[in-house]
Amino acid sequence: MIVVRACLRDGTGGSPTTVTRTFELGPTSHTVWIGPGPELRFFTSTGELPACGHGTIAALAVLGPGEYEVRAGGRTFRGRAWTSGDLTAAAFDPGAVTLRSPSSAEAGSVLAALGLPGSAADLAVASVGRERLLVPVGTREELAALVPDQAALRTACDAAGLLGCYVYSRPDGAGRAAARMFAPSIGVPEDIANANSTFCLAAALGTPVTVDMGDALGEPATIHADLREVSGYCR
Template identity: 30%
Template sequence: MRPGRGSPAGRHRYAVVDVFADRPLTGNPLAVITDADDLTDAQMAAVAVEFNLSETTFVTRPTRPGADHALRCFTAGGDEVGGAGHNALGAWWWLVTIGAAGPPGAVQELGGQTLPVHVDVTDDVVTIGLDQGPVELAEPPVTGRQVVEALTGGEPVRLDPALPPVTGSVGSTHLLVAVASPGDVDAADPYGPALARVLAAAGAEGCYVYSRAGDGHDAYCRFFNPTVGIAEDPATGTAAGPLAAHLHRHGLVGDRARFLQGDAMGRPSVLTIDVTPAGTRLTGRCALAATGELHL
């Protein structure tokens, strides 16, 4: 079934989906437009700016063999990004909800890759699992002191000396910064231009600040991305995947990790990541917050 066919000319249906959430107004809000084949790149970017969410996802016909749907994702600043995170998980949850996809899964085209999507529907609860592909981890050419200076606003931020900063990527490269405690995570108050300079030097897009946690979660996290206009993101799957692989490499998590993010924003999100020989798999559920129609 092709999503969105039959829409009047110039009109495009959309949904706002709260990703990594069991109820509306929690998790990470994502706008999804399912009938986007006729939209130009400029229109997609403008629509994303209009929604002003961290990301907006457009579902189009695939161009790669074996893919069921293609996804294109734009930030609130109009920048196109890749990587299978909340941008993809929420879109697939909505495709399953409207009957355009279903168990056991499908294949998505995203950021020049084709990746498996896993769908489970139990008692009308839809759970989506996204294979993120291999994880790339590297030592960045920035010092911990440079990172701390960019993150410290009022309260000082202390690094975790056992885990120096690394970059990690499953399609989008982020700087992973371990700090001493959840209190240090909450103390992070980055100055956007300073952090953007550190990220540019590290070859990274965003900054995932985390500490190890002992409250049923493996890490407590926050994400800042001034390079694409995201002051803070409630849930970032493209950072959580590399972090799980990084902590797994150090023996600090098992094959499954659970991270709490967004709590400082009042949008608590729990991200579950499985570390596999092929890379990482991101799993979550969603809640529907709104539906409507664009007039373009």
């Protein structure tokens, strides 16, 4: 068992992720099991997940430099890892993103739990295995000020069948944004890093993005997503 800090920002922070080959839960919020193949399985304290982006990045970093055909969540996809100075970088193809507009009821209940104004027209439901709501805000300051009602957010997400909600600041001219991922329905009030949702954002915007996460938790993380793969640095 090893704890990998996935999706570092400038060599620091990142999401502590347990990677194991012995099928046991680790001390962090997310555990990734590497089986033969390699096959990956992902767990939080509340159960198994069909996919976990930063967990996949962490697992590829443990597998080491090279190209891989990885199986997880019922699909096979490509992943790769390489060294970058004293860090390991990893990238993978999260698969096809499906997008739809949320209903007014879905949007209204989630926005109310977040304490945000807005309407369904501003939002998108995105999935690379499980649906999550993408919610834009104007600035990083607005994002940082969010204090969601976690109980109400879990109720709203459970009712809509959502994994959670990914709230992001609109990207600047260089394609850089910030985001916070709230997923109380899977026992994670806030994710330090969420690579699959960042890939969903790139697909929704139709352009590559680099997203900073984790600042509200004191663990700065950064994820890059283009329209083919998502990547991050690990230690």
